[in-house]
Amino acid sequence: MKNTIKWGILGTGWIARKFADALQVADNCELYAVGSRTNESAFQFAADYHLNVAYGSYEELVKDPQVDVVYIATPHNLHLENTLLALDNGKHVLCEKPMGVNEQEVTRMIAKAKEKNLFLMEALWSRFLPHIIKTRELVETGAIGNVNLLTATFCIRSENGPEHRHYNLDLCGGTVLDIGIYNIFLSLFLFGKPDNVSATATLSDQGVDTNCSYSFTYPDNKLSVMYSSFLANPEVVAEIHGTEGKISLEHLWFCPGKITLTRKNGSEEVISFDIKKNGYEFEAEEVARCILNGQTESNLWSHNDSLLLVSTMDDIRKKCGIVYPHHDL
Template structure:
């Protein structure tokens, strides 16, 4: 792939649920990016979505979108259990793929996706948007530089209360619904991106009547006595904060830590709060990164690398094994 520094990236969106709306809303704020096409199994839904965000084309077939010669990149926002199928459909047609988190349902599926992307020499990246947000990059930089000494502990939670609804994807175990894959992935991500993979994992969960996990509590332990205490819940509203305790200060990513928010630094009794909120939802940051990779002819992100995505899905698999959570 050759470098094209001024190329307008033409996007397709496959799957038009809530997160697709957020992605599209931020996409239209980006210069040199264009919403070329959208696809849903319902043409009425596709037409309505396309009209809202000024898409040039609307399809009632995912296959038709993948075959559209005008599309450079596809954002996949279908339910978790379809990520592999839809990513590979687009990769087979030479389309760069930005696939929502979790990348797929298990490690084997992720390996298959990466292998195809490499074979086709096409860009593939997991869309874990938090990694690219300015407040999170700030925290990573401070921790890497050990500005406040060594990182000793991570505490992260993500929880909200919703009425149980068997018709909702969020609670549908057959498509990967439940707290772990939907929101537990964020506290796990925060830990892996700062402390790395743990030497030992403790985990417990509660479940709904259909077997989907309603809560998951985890402790990640490391050989140097550092640890991470993590929680996800669909039963209660939790602070949804991420706290990094260092030797000389505590860095807190405030509610909602996975999205643009404020960062508070407590050091020697003094408190400083930095505001990283802005005019967009925040999905534009991962999209800008992806667009630049495409323009430079890159086939893998240097931030959301294949190696990191594999570590993330392997850790999710380990937690699932401990709590005996299986998807069928």
């Protein structure tokens, strides 16, 4: 019985390298091949990771019969096209977040995966990190009493030019899809679908959001208040407050890290977690587990989870006037 899946990485940028690093230690995973738009980029990546198989086109990668699953590591605007290419060639897919630019794209990707009876999952790596899983466990078991407030920020000072993916409308730039998605995920993961979404943003000359704030209200008097920015000083923190205390996720909370449980009496408990590499191994291992078990989606981050996430981002963008002309038809 097969117990290892062979990965092909589509793309050679920063995130592709992070994922390739993680595959070195991920259980039941083998990094087998890479595909890029140029031979030069593919061959350099292959040399860096001691791969024997490298392709100067995406088409060649997805047609390799040895590749079981493809990790889509390209910019947002290419996720739909690249995912459909892989699925049409019989490959399981892990697509970097956001899976699609809007709900329409994600729906098409899911429909294609179901048509082909293939596995598809959004690579929202934070969902699989031990400290995020522990945070939900603490919330659900009443460790801080009745939860009433979540605050989350994701601010990075991006000094890139207008052609960079952060600010480029054609590349579906802006904070919501790139970094705000983590804040939104955390609220949905902990509290579920909100009753109401409010949002406001400042837009660049191109029309991408450079600052965005959004808040969710829930039926049991819970509130999530969040913001993301490419202009503010770096701050990436989150806290969940309850009647009996709070849970604090340290700076860069979307990455592997510690959480602090502060109880009403002022006592603190710091909880640490072990990782094998950089944290991306957890999502890779979930993909391997699902494929080896014959599943076409994960029950930890399902198709419906991705649909709720993207539809919530669609709602935020609509309220803020953020439109991607080549995608929002």
